[in-house]
Amino acid sequence: MARPERRNAMTGRTWTALAHIGQTLPESVRIVVVKGDGPSFSAGIDLAMFSPEGVEGERSLMRDLRDGDPDHSALADTIASYQEGFLWLRDPGIVSIASVRGHAIGAGFQLALSCDLRVLADDARMCMKEPALGLVPDLTGTKPLVETVGVSRALELCLTAREVPAEEARELRLAEVVVDGASLDATVDDLVAGLLATPAEAATATKELIRQAPGNTLEEQAEAERRAQIGRLAALARGGDG
Numbered sequence: 001m002a003r004p005e006r007r008n009a010m011t012g013r014t015w016t017a018l019a020h021i022g023q024t025l026p027e028s029v030r031i032v033v034v035k036g037d038g039p040s041f042s043a044g045i046d047l048a049m050f051s052p053e054g055v056e057g058e059r060s061l062m063r064d065l066r067d068g069d070p071d072h073s074a075l076a077d078t079i080a081s082y083q084e085g086f087l088w089l090r091d092p093g094i095v096s097i098a099s100v101r102g103h104a105i106g107a108g109f110q111l112a113l114s115c116d117l118r119v120l121a122d123d124a125r126m127c128m129k130e131p132a133l134g135l136v137p138d139l140t141g142t143k144p145l146v147e148t149v150g151v152s153r154a155l156e157l158c159l160t161a162r163e164v165p166a167e168e169a170r171e172l173r174l175a176e177v178v179v180d181g182a183s184l185d186a187t188v189d190d191l192v193a194g195l196l197a198t199p200a201e202a203a204t205a206t207k208e209l210i211r212q213a214p215g216n217t218l219e220e221q222a223e224a225e226r227r228a229q230i231g232r233l234a235a236l237a238r239g240g241d242g
Ligand code: ACO
Pocket: 005, 006, 007, 009, 010, 039, 040, 042, 043, 044, 045, 046, 047, 048, 103, 105, 106, 107, 108, 129, 130, 133
């Protein structure tokens, strides 16, 4: 994100552009690092999106609401198109890393949560601001939040909309690692190098397995492991990358 003068506040166009990146990502890309220019990861949604005028050149959420049909299907479609910008970051073929310095608020926090891994600078502060603004978090962040911190802590964080400092984020497992700000980029580079050292197809198959584990019974997961391993062994026997 490259809008530091607005603390990387995001608009609908940011999310449809993100979705486009996901849809057109070359197959050779294995790691995606999401970061923001300037002192903040992202201040979340551009607050102008809630004004009747909206953001110049973009659909206004409020106009969609006013002009929409009683089911608000146009608005639901608009939100779905925004969510596409976040969903692909979980794809098994890549590992996504949020590199977070400063504030990750609202949609910014949800963007960080959409990534597989989070590396935080020690000045990072995460906040699920939506409920405080009369909204709900709707950019696919509630599931990873609950899966990471549990229902009770997720409720507390969302309903107080308090800022979670970096060290607490690490304790809550919202961050894999916290480093001083000067070391953030080098730490992410090292992590990328470590991830790239694992063969691509094995990494993809393993991510697929790990991602499905929370929704599977033990028996289902054991079966998935067998299936995946047979695929791996067959690839190794064919002389694939393993
Ligand atoms: N939307 C639009 N403009 C923003 C946003 C935003 N979300 N956040 C910051 N800006 C603008 C400010 O208005 C300011 O503009 P100005 O220079 O014309 O006055 C500029 O970016 C810099 O912001 P500051 O507040 O001066 O920067 P600071 O580093 O002191 O604070 C912080 C950063 C904490 C992120 C603060 O700007 C803030 O609280 N922003 C609003 C956060 C918010 O409520 N986001 C919505 C969450 S809900 C959701 O995302 C769905």
